[in-house]
C-alpha cells in the first residue's frame with residue numbers, strides 16, 4: 539500500500555515512526571555533504587602524475603609551451619580531444635581551466651558583438667530569451683540571470699530536451715536566441731540526448747536566424763557502466779541540415795584530471811572557432827600551454843583518456859550503487875519518490891512528493907546532511923512543484939554516502955507523511 543492509500547490510523551502511526559526515526563537520526567550528530575558534484579580526493583589522486591609533468595617544454599610541433607602565443611591551445615592536446623569529441627582539430631580550442639568561463643565568453647560576445655551569423659549584437663533588439671531544459675545545471679541558469687536573459691523552461695526527457703516544446707517556442711519568437719543542453723549524462727537527470735532529438739534541434743526552423751545551441755558536453759566520457767554511450771554527433775547533424783553554425787560545444791577535463799586545474803574546450807564550425815578566437819585575441823595573448831602539454835603527455839592519446847575514465851568509474855560506481863540500493867530499500871513501494879539510475883555523470887535526480895522538496899532539504903540540514911538547496915536545478919531557483927532534489931554522491935567516501943542516503947530516505951518519508959497527514 540502506498541502512503542496515500544493508508545487508512546488514517548495507519549498513516550498517523552507511520553508519521554510517528556518517522557518522527558522517531560528522525561529524532562534518532564539527529565541524535566547521530568552527522569556532518570555529511572551531498573551538495574556539489576566534485577571529484578573525491580581518490581579521484582584526484584588518479585592524476586597525481588600531472589604534478590611531475592610536463593617533461594620538457596617543447597610540444598610535438600616544436601612550440602615552446604612556456605611562451606606567449608598559440609591562442610587556440612596546444613595542438614597535441616586539441617588533437618586528442620577533437621578526436622574524442624568527433625571533430626577536426628581545427629574545430630576545437632583548448633583554453634583555461636574552466637569551460638563555464640568559455641560559455642560566459644561566448645554568451646557575452648553574442649550579446650555585445652553578435653554571433654558569427656548575426657546581423658546585429660543579440661542585445662541590440664531588446665531582451666534576449668533562452669530555452670532552458672529542466673531540471674538543469676544551476677550555473678547555466680545563474681549565468682543567464684546575471685545578464686537579464688529571460689529563461690523559458692522545457693522538460694528534459696530521458697532522450698533529451700522536449701524537442702516539440704522547443705520547436706513551438708523558437709518558430710515564431712526571434713528574441714529566443716539560444717538554448718542550453720547537457721547532452722550526455724545531463725546534470726542532474728542523467729539523460730542522454732539521442733541522435734534523433736539532436737537532429738530535431740539542429741534542423742528545426744527558428745525565427746532567430748542566429749539561434750545557438752550551447753552544447754555543454756561536460757560529462758561526455760563519464761560513464762558509470764561498461765556501456766560507453768556515444769554523444770550525438772551534433773556538428774555533422776547541424777551541417778547536414780544547413781545550420782552548421784548553430785551548435786557551440788563545450789567540454790573540459792575538470793572531472794577527468796583536476797577540477798581546479800584542468801583544461802576547458804570550445805568546439806564548433808571552423809567559422810565559429812574563427813569568430814571565438816577573434817574575440818579571444820582581445821582578451822588574451824595565449825592560454826596556459828604548459829598545462830596543455832602536461833595533459834597531452836599524461837594521456838598520450840584518446841585511448842589514454844578513456845582508460846583514465848575507467849579508473850574514475852571504479853571509484854564512483856560503488857557510490858552510485860549505494861544510492862540506488864538505499865533508495866530502493868527504503869522508498870520503493872511507498873509512492874513517495876522516484877529517481878533515476880544514471881549510466882554516467884555526477885548526479886542522481888530525486889523527485890519527492892510535490893511540495894516537500896524544501897522540507898526534505900530542511901530536515902536533512904537539521905540532521906547534519908547538506909543537500910543542494912531545493913529548486914537549484916531550475917531557473918530563478920524556482921521548482922514550481924517543489925519536488926526536485928539533486929544528489930551528488932561522488933565526493934564523500936562510500937560509507938558516508940550510504941549513511942547520508944539512509945538519512946535522506948528518513949527525511950523523504952517524514953516529509954511525505956507530514957504532508958499527507960496535514961492534507962487529510
Ligand SMILES: Cc1ncc(COP(=O)(O)O)c(C=O)c1O
Pocket residue numbers: 575635636637638639675720725754756789790791792797802
Ligand atoms: C553541466 C556542467 N557544465 C560545466 C560544469 C563546469 O565545468 P568547468 O569546470 O569546466 O568550468 C559543470 C560542473 O559541475 C557541469 O555540471
